[in-house]
């Protein structure tokens with residue numbers, strides 16, 4: 001039995017932050033950061049059945065080519081990802097009436113469509129890439145007991161050593177191969193660094209100094225067991241590591257809006273985001 005304080009429900013029985021009942025969510029869920037991106041996705045649904053939300057967590061659920069699909073905005077950061085994934089998991093795997101775990105665990109597919117900055121000169125603005133791995137510079141996974149694969153531990157070690165001046169314990173998560181094959185087989189496959197902020201934690205120095213002055217150069221130069229860091233954003237590592245832990249399948253596709261190498265920003269950000277949305281929905 002899960003106590004009321006541990007899994008909080010609203011008066012109508014919905015989960016506390018997402019404001020959703022189990023029947024409000026499909027088992028394929030698109031995550032977007034910005035809540036204004038939710039209608040940009042759901043406008044392609046053949047039918048929108050449910051529109052619900054609270055705070056930055058807006059959900060639209062409907063049908064696309066006869067299959068049920070949801071889009072949920074997560075807001076910014078892995079602290080929100082903790083809430084979204086835990087509450088989605090509870091919607092599927094906890095009997096919210098009795099507050100008991102259901103006997104059979106159900107797994108969902110999560111596809112993030114996000115925006116990001118590139119750290120490589122061969123990934124220009126307006127490109128769409130998929131994260132094969134993600135490295136979290138935030139502390140989210142320090143609070144969970146989780147097994148990591150040998151490959152993930154190796155990447156963690158290299159990252160911890162390279163960024164030792166920042167005194168962090170980076171964690172690693174991996175995309176689900178079947179989802180890469182379905183949605184992102186032809187995209188550049190990269191390693192995403194997920195930062196716990198937008199400015200200093202991504203090496204931006206508007207009126208500050210940062211711990212690692214050559215953050216972008218250092219990130220781009222690392223050899224992560226034959227892979228290299230491609231981009232920076234604020235959610236993917238949390239999505240991957242928590243999904244890996246729960247057993248859900250996840251991938252993260254990012255529209256590159258900024259090049260941190262050429263120091264440029266897309267002149268048509270909405271177009272590339274739209275392209276990323278259509279790419280995913282065409283393959284659904």
Ligand code: R1P
Nearest residue numbers: 033034076114115233234235
């Ligand atoms: C920062 O502007 C936000 O944009 C990126 C970052 O990860 C962060 O959430 O992603 P989204 O556009 O999906 O929010």
